Structure formats: C-alpha cells, structure tokens
Amino acid sequence: MQTVIFDMDGVLVDTEPVHRYAYFRHFEELGLAVTDAEYATFTGRSTKNVYQHLKDQHGLAPAVQELVMGKRAHFNRAFDEKPDLELLPGVRALIDDLHQHGLELLLASSASHSTIDRVMRRFALAPYFSHRLSGEDFARSKPDPAIFAHAAAVARSPAARCVVIEDSSNGVAAAKAAGLYCIGYDSIHSPSQDLQLADLVVADFGELSAARIAGLAL
Structure with missing residues (x-):
C-alpha cells in the first residue's frame, strides 16, 4: 500500500459531541423530534444529505443550504469554544x-x-x-x-x-x-x-x- x-x-x-450538540440545537429550533436511533443513521453522511433527508421526510420549508448553514453556525461556535x-x-x-x-x-x-x-x-x-x-x-x-x-x-x-x-x-x-x-x-x-x-x-x-x-x- x-x-x-x-x-x-x-x-x-x-467532533461527534460537537456535531450532536449542533444538530439537536438546530432540530429544537426547527421543531423536529429526532430520536437517538434515527440520529445514529446519520453517522458518516454529509450535513447536506442529512438535511435533504429531513426536508423530504418532514416537509421543511427552508432550502437545504439554509438548513445546513443554520446547523453549521451552531457547530462553528461550539467547536471554537471547546477547549478540550x-x-x-x-x-x-x-x-x-x-x-x-x-x-x-x-x-x-x-x-x-x-x-x-x-x-x-x-x-x-x-x-x-x-x-x-x-x-x-x-x-x-x-x-x-x-x-x-x-x-x-x-x-x-x-x-x-x-x-x-x-x-x-x-x-x-x-x-x-x-x-x-x-x-x-x-x-x-x-x-x-x-x-x-x-x-x-x-x-x-x-x-x-x-x-x-x-x-x-x-
């Protein structure tokens, strides 16, 4: 090799704890109830793909890119502030x-x-x-x-x-x-x-x- x-x-x-925090903060803002079992299926998938899935499943109004940026804002803030x-x-x-x-x-x-x-x-x-x-x-x-x-x-x-x-x-x-x-x-x-x-x-x-x-x- x-x-x-x-x-x-x-x-x-x-970074999984940071991603989880960001996702669930955003889910809360969107009024989405995502179970731990469903969230586990997102592992290894891109944020864009996750939000396309959620948009299709729940009929979310915002565009996928807008949803991605909403989650990303939570992630970036948490990532930059996490000292450990x-x-x-x-x-x-x-x-x-x-x-x-x-x-x-x-x-x-x-x-x-x-x-x-x-x-x-x-x-x-x-x-x-x-x-x-x-x-x-x-x-x-x-x-x-x-x-x-x-x-x-x-x-x-x-x-x-x-x-x-x-x-x-x-x-x-x-x-x-x-x-x-x-x-x-x-x-x-x-x-x-x-x-x-x-x-x-x-x-x-x-x-x-x-x-x-x-x-x-x-």
Whole structure:
C-alpha cells in the first residue's frame, strides 16, 4: 500500500459531541423530534444529505443550504469554544510515521470544507495531506462510494495500493463499494457501528504502523 485515505470525524478527532450538540440545537429550533436511533443513521453522511433527508421526510420549508448553514453556525461556535478537543490517541504518531516513510495521505470526509479547514488549522495537519475531499461536493453521501472512488482517482498510486481508515458502517461500506482495502477503527466514540465489511479492524492506532500498512494487500 502506498496511499492512506483517512476519514476525519471519529478517526482523526472526536467532533461527534460537537456535531450532536449542533444538530439537536438546530432540530429544537426547527421543531423536529429526532430520536437517538434515527440520529445514529446519520453517522458518516454529509450535513447536506442529512438535511435533504429531513426536508423530504418532514416537509421543511427552508432550502437545504439554509438548513445546513443554520446547523453549521451552531457547530462553528461550539467547536471554537471547546477547549478540550484533541486528536484521537495515537493518530498523530501514526500520521507522522506514515509521512516519514513516504506514504501519501488523503482526507475523504463527509464533513464540510469549513469543518475540515477548522480541524486542519487547529491541529496543524494540512501539510500532511495531498488532497482533502469533502462530502458536500458529492451528490450522495457514504455509503455511496463516490468520495472514495474520487480519492483513489486523484491519488498518486493505483486503487489497488490505496487503503481507507474508517470508523462508521456507512464509511466502511463506501470504501468497499469503491473496491478499496478498508481498515475499520472500532472507536469508543462511534458506538453501534457495524464494521464487519472491513478487511481489518483495530481498536487502537497503536496497532498500526507505516510498515504494517505498507505490507497490506487486497
């Protein structure tokens, strides 16, 4: 393997509590009653896709982009004010190891460009990633494979030498539908996710290294 494609939320950083806070504050403003079970199905999907689903289901009057911006305002404020937001344990060491050994790193996240940029700036990660892809640029969210198919297309290595690291059922399904090797990250921050389609499942980034990933094969 020569290229590693990272998801962001739940893989690089645990922004899920911030997203949940922002969504439910916005749901309250909209008068929507969203259950925890329904909210769990949104994991790995873009905000645009989530609001298109809610608009279709509940007949919401505002345009999808207006709904997205309403939620984003809550998220940005909470993200900027959260002092204890850190990269997930072991992920910076893994990124450094991969980079030092010459593997290419890409980001393919359902998050918006705005959120991706915030994470990149806060943790000084931008120099490590050759491409940063956002789900808001694709008509369909994970589990649709479009974002990972595009990531493999822009990578400097062929698809057979690309590996995806994902923490969600939707993300793993998308990676496999794109024909890519997938490492499932069984994170305590992403509960109730089915990772059985993944080629390899790890619970700690200490289980991974540049040498181990480079030696993986489809």
